[in-house]
Amino acid sequence: MNNFKNLRGTVDLLPDQLIKWQNVEKIIIEQLFRASVKEIRTPILEMTELFMRGIGEGTDVVSKEMYTFLDRGERSCTLRPEGTASVVRALIQNGVSSKPSQKLWYMGPMFRYERPQAGRQRQFHQLGVEFVGYESARSDIEIITLAWDILEKLGIKELNLEINTLGDQNDRSNFQKAFLKWLEVNKNSLDLDSQKRIDKNPLRILDTKNVQTKKILEDSPKLVDFLSEKSLERYLTIKDKLKLLKIPFIENFNLVRGLDYYTHTAFEITSGLLGSQATVCGGGRYDNLISQMGGTETPAIGFAIGLERLILLSGKDLEESRETDIYIVNKGLNAETMAMDLSRKLRNYDLKTELDLSGASFSKQFKKANKLKSKSIIVIGDDEALKNEFIIRLFNQENFENMEETISVDDVTKLDNWLDKNLLLKRS
């Protein structure tokens, strides 16, 4: 017999862990709803070409990390490594990119072939938010504050916001000329990976994790010095507004998002509590992407938050969040049928019920109800079933007899009253 195991870098989320996940997701979705951001869902599987164009062939994600395969029709398919390219495709394809503006979110699994470690998996989850059709500096601020507030609402501590500007394409190509000159002179002091990037994607060198290269880069030309007046003004506005809104930030002139289509604002949020995989959120403006992918020229900005890292940060696993309201003890052929029928009816109420399916003795079933700390129990034996009745009572109350009621299956009002009085619940 084979002992099957999950693939490296993938994770099973078991019920106890999912209590925390669901809680985090609920808070996120609520925040997004309150900010009028709407959900969009796109396929997990896309044409490989989409990501090559949408993310860029020189990037790590495309060159090293994609899960790509041929399907049975010999089409090259890729499991999405991120969400922006798919959202943009969906908007263009469905003709909605020409709508004036929209605020969208998505949440789900992403796939990257990376070395797994704490906070880094091959199948992981992201929340992404994209504001499409928004150009003003105020939309940059709204995006940043939205990400910041979600993280704060989740109680994530030691947050640091880093911002930078990448200017527009013109600013960047002016900078790149100066930067390439500097790179030529300093080439031999750089690590090998960075040296290789000089021809392919020089901007990305700024993002190196190599400590020595980082040190040398401190003296390199800075993009911010090559900004046009307009781009600089935009950047200053954003800094001013963040200060007014009391969102602390630091400027990191080496913060680049490696993709060619990024423009102006780039930002990252890290947490001091995360160790080496510190980035929880990465975002930026991508005014050129939609037109590059065949849509009409549309400014846009977005961010993505890694949910695994959020979960690592949001404290220990939670206890089961809601107790069982009613445990249905039942034994005997007729009783079992009646219990099934009753448990279906009880799902019309905002109640957490559990139907015992064991067929074990009454005392064993009581023990199970006790273990679950169920607030109340329904008891049905064949005697009750014969009379079309059931007994309902609060569980573990000393004088439970006062709370006990025998109710006929058809007497909805009596059941309503009992539930109302004892569990403070009404039928929904």
Ligand code: ATP
């Ligand atoms: P990193 O530098 O950590 O690889 P990245 O720049 O590749 O991050 P983005 O593409 O900006 O990451 O994705 C946004 C967020 O998604 C990251 O900040 C991180 O929280 C999360 N993330 C990215 N890759 C992974 C992964 N392999 N496992 C878990 N979370 C991830």
Ligand code: MG
């Ligand atoms: Mg990465």
